[in-house]
Amino acid sequence: MEQRLRPKRPISAQIHRLVLLLLLVINIYPLLWMVINSLKTEQELTMNPFGIARQPVWSNYIEAWKVAKLGSYLVNSIIVTLSAVVLTLLVGALAAFFLSRFEFKSKGFLLVYFTFGMLIPIHATLVPLFIEMRSLHLMDNRLTLLLPYTAFNLPITIFILAGFMNAFPKEVEEAGIMDGCSVMGIFGRLILPMLTPALATAFIINFLNNWNEFSFALVLITDGALKTLPLGLANFAGQYNRSYTLQMAGLTIVLVPTLLFYLSVQKYLTAGMTAGAVKG
Amino acid sequence: MKMKWAKTFWVYLLVTAMIGVLSACGQSDNTNTASGNTGNAGNTEQKQVVLSFMTTWSESDPFTGVYYKNAMAFEKANPDIKLDIETIPYNDYPVKLNTTAAGGNLPDLILMIGGGSMFEQIARSGALMPIDDMMGNWKEDFLPSSKIKEFNVDGKQYGIPGEVSYTTVIYYNKKILKDAGYTEFPTTYEAFKAMVKDLKAKNITPISYGNKTGSVLLASLLSPLNERISGPDLYAKIKSGEQKFTDPDFMNALKDIKELSDMGAFNVDLNSIDNVQATNLFLSGKSAMYIDGSWGAKQISKDKAADFEVGFAVFPQIEGGKGSMSTMPGATNQGVVLNAKLDDAKKAAAEKFLQFMYSEESYQNIMRAGNMVPANVTAPTDIDPLFKEMTGVLAGVKGITPVYDIVMPATVVTATKNGLQGLTTPGGSTPEAVAEDLQKELGQ
């Protein structure tokens, strides 16, 4: 990191490559380890946690699928997660647009107001939220988790989107006005397309938060037909027993849709304005 | 630009459609539940009573599976009663129970995993229905009142336990002890300590504990030490103020724990692993003894190698102490309690349920699954041999003393768990500091 400028030097590139490869291993090994161990017996895991399974116990997967009730919970999780993500992004992008691109009196206050949402320790809200949902008759249906998930993810969504929009040049709106666009026209036709990478980021964060959310689902849902994956995955630990290998098998199963989802979204992370519409 | 706009358009179409579908789902669900509540009676010719039931019982769990199966058998035998069971994972049960109770929305039937302050506080708040008028279903010689008192609050009975567990059983590796020169398990605490020292000198980890949650040392070391030193009523005396945590009786137990820890009696990572991992240490020959409740036998029996010989022992006698080896700390578990708001039809159904769940046959099933029961029933012949062997060793135990975490207020229990972890951590707390802390917590 010296001050002087140098011509392109392959050595530094090699160092970076080495660092990245090292990080690659550190990041991927734990997952491989989990998959390998999901095929062991419980004792083999304790005795030999870093070897290859002597004889793969494929039945762990069948058992895990049953114990965690993955069949029905998977569907519920997908419905709840995606609907909450979509609602959050829609509502959040709109709010972020006005908070980022407009000047008005209460703007500063609203930004602070939304910041608070990121500071709330969610376990403190379990009992009040439970009472609230009950008095609103919102317990035990598809909307039950949608609303709190949206509410708790809005702040971070708005911050990511607004932070991203802040960097857009003023010319965007000016161009829009010249073309005679309405406010919503500017939002829909100019801002949104430029927002793709940030939307993808927010999408991923929202998805993961909702997908893995446990406490609200535990407390607000009693109907077995509406429960979500994290509740099922908690079934591997009882009062006196715990099955690590089954748990890893279950977690591996659940990892597959998550990874597929990420792989399908990640290309939008870098599909940005550099590609097209407006040049600053 | 054009392409992008088209893409955005499609995304929006999708979003709108999803919101439409979603709100439709929400509505139809609402009507479904509404009709489910009122309409069920009309649908079936016979009036069916639906009892909602919150529990940790799960078909796939080796410990609670038997209760789940008993409940299923009940449903089969009583077609006019339907159980609407919600199974909550054990570790998350307190949160769910707390929240639903605090929100005033308890189901019809609620599982109380054990007695203790959470149960007592819910009972005292008036949310539960006393079942004294149903107790005629159980004769004293079948179900002695001394065995069900943990589900009794202020003279009112709220539930009946399904099983009894001794919280301290010493499981030992016969081969390791024999190789070290011990064919008999010591019966005095001094001899026990000498053996621990000896094992340690031979580079064997004497005892493995899995105290990550903090509850194991409480139930399986502090409780027996308290009993052996002070006899059965120390906790009552401390609660009434007659004795203090800082008095010699309780202090000596803490000092004993510290002494054991300092001499290296435990696995180094006792506070970072759970009981399953600790059992595996023991079963893999990494420790000579494993101490846990009588429930520990189940995993040992299931996971041990064929040639692994396990012995069972009762916590030894302390010379000059007021306790004796014929008494053990123990707890009663798995009692179903009733919501105070049940109407007569539901109450009648609930009574049938309790009768069934705590009948001789159900208790025999519970024994078959490897548990001791509070009722006097003839043991079935087809029980696990290892479990049978253990109950044989424990046969000399006549009296049960209550376990610390059932008797003490929840705040003190939490503080004690942390205190014991501190005592058994190098550079952790001193017995004096722990005792003072507890006394302060009790005073609040």
Add this chain to the structure above:
Amino acid sequence: MQMFLRHKWIIAAGLIPALVIYTMFSIYPILSSVYYSFFKWDGFSPKQWHGLQNYVNLIGDGVFWQSIRNNLYFVLFSVLGEIPLGLYLAMMLNGKLFRRDGIFRTVFFMPVVISTIVVSLIWNMFYNYQFGLVNTALRAVGLDHWAQNWLGNPAIAIFVLCIVVVWQYTGLYMVIFLAALQNVPSEVLEAAELDGAVGIKRTWHIVVPIIADTIFASVVLCISGALRAFDLIFIMTNGGPSHSTEVGATYMFSQTFSSMKYGYGSAISTAIIIISFGLIIISQFILRTLKR
């Protein structure tokens, strides 16, 4: 822009959906919790007015301050570990050198994608005293005396957890920065790369100001995340041994749901909010000063 200012209702219409959902299902519950913090309540019995007593007790509660100290370690490791590392990775992956190697982007984000249960489970096994990877490796190279009870040693357990947190969340910031870098016109990046090769410093000077707002937002995210940290600690150490890895949220949880001191638990969570808000203000002040 002035022409829109006349249409205040448009701004209102755009903000109201977010405000309503957020206020009803996030702010209202936490305000209720703040209200409970003035009571002595076990969750079941009638509430007793307790005034500020819960807060007075909190100030004298050593465990609470220890948990906050642990939270601050988390903040430090997050802000100084995750953000720089995330930015480095984002710049590398956005640069010419690795742009086409999609595998990096996928793998570096993996720890974020997997749930905290998985992370806790895996790292617990790595740190296991008897059989864990770390100790096995140390023993294999003859460093037996370095082998540790990593999660059970109060002196180091919290830092051991910090490493896991950095491992888990660096990928998140990488993705956030990667997205933000798309705002930087490619000519600027190319120019920077041309004369500085992959020299980070040069790129840094050009790029950081452009994505400054995203960095600010990330710091806020880091602080709020670190102060609310719960799952990882809850599963890996349960706050133990003896409170040594306790953080605000786990302490609040155990006071509320194990000790059944509902009012006191609410007071802890209120304190967490106040402290994190204070930290965010301080951090933004520092960052803005640095920017200038």
